[in-house]
Amino acid sequence: MSGSQKTGVLLVNLGTPDEPTAKGVKAFLQEFLHDHRVVDMNRWLWCPILHGVILPIRSPKVAKLYQSVWMEQGSPLMVYSRQQADKLAQALDMPVELGMSYGNPSLKDGLSKLLDQGVDKVVVLPLYPQYSGTTTAAAFDGIAKACKAISTLPSLSLVRDYHDNARYIKALANSVRAHWEQHGRADYLLCSYHGIPKRYADNGDVYPQHCEATTRLLGQELGLDESQIGMSYQSIFGREEWLQPYTEQTLKQMPSKGIKSLDIITPAFSVDCLETLEEIAVEAKETFLEAGGESYRYIRCLNDSQEHIEMMVELVQSA
Known part of the structure; x- marks a missing residue:
C-alpha cells in the first residue's frame, strides 16, 4: 500500500x-x-x-x-x-x-x-x-x-x-461470563443464529459451517461440553425448509429434556435489533416458559462494547 x-x-x-x-x-x-x-x-x-x-x-x-x-x-x-x-x-x-x-x-x-x-x-x-x-x-x-x-x-x-476470529470468540465468551457473574449460570447456553433457506446451503452457502464453528469455539473458550451448549436457527420466513434445528421448536422441547433454566445468545448479530430484542428477548422467552421452563435470560449483543x-x-x- x-x-x-x-x-x-x-x-x-x-x-x-x-x-x-x-x-x-x-x-x-x-x-x-x-x-x-x-x-x-x-x-x-x-x-x-x-x-x-x-x-x-x-x-x-x-x-x-x-x-x-x-x-x-x-x-x-x-x-x-x-x-x-x-x-x-x-x-x-x-x-x-x-x-x-x-x-x-x-x-x-x-x-x-x-x-x-x-x-x-x-x-x-x-x-x-x-x-x-x-x-x-x-x-x-x-x-x-x-x-x-x-x-x-x-x-x-x-x-x-x-466467525472464528480469536478476539470475536473471546468477546462473546466474556459477555457470557459477565452475564453469569451478574445472574448466575443456567443449565444450558443456546446460540441462536438467523436462519437461511436450507436450499441455499445445499447450493454451497457456507453459513451453517461458520455458525457451527463459532458455537464450537465459544464452547471451548467457556469450557462447556455438548450437554451444556448448542445452537439453533431463528427468524424463519415462508413455507420452504430452512436450516434446522429451529429456535422455536428447540425451546419447546428443552424443558421436557430437563433443561429448566436457559441462557440464550445471538452470535450472528453484531448489534441488538428487532430480531434480538423482540423475537428472542420477548417472544422466545414466552415460548420457553410456556413449555415448562423456569428461568430464561437473554445475553445482549456485543454492540459498542470496548x-x-x-x-x-x-x-x-x-x-
Missing part, C-alpha cells in the same frame, strides 16, 4: 426502517425482499406475492413490533451502529462511515461520504461474523452497484467474515 493513500472504513449492516410505521416498514421490506440474494424466486412469481400479500399483511404487524423496541434516538440497530462507527473512528483515527444494504444511510451514501473526505482506500467491514450469500455477498453487490457512478474507483478491501471495537480495529488493520 502506498504511503500517500488515505484509508477509510465502510461499516456495513443490513438496515432498518426509517420510522416504526407501516409505511416505513413497507418501504424497507420492499427493498430488502426484492434482492435476489435474499429471495431467489422468479420475479414473475415473487412480485405478485410480495406486493399483493406479504407487504400489505406484514408491514402493519412488523411496525407494531418495531414500536415495542424503538429507542428515543431511533431504531436500536441504527443507534448501536452509529455508536460503533463513532468509537471505531476514534480508535483508528480515520474516517468511518455507515452503509446499510437496505434503507438509510445507503451503501452509496456511506461510500460517497468517505470519498468526499479524500479516502482512496476503503476497508469494507460487513458486521456479519458468519458469511452468507444473503448478507455479505448482498452487501458486496450493493457496493459494486454504488461504484458504477464513480469515475475513479478507490482500492477496496472486503472483510469477508470473522472488546467489540478492539476486534473491529484488528480486522481493519489486518485488511
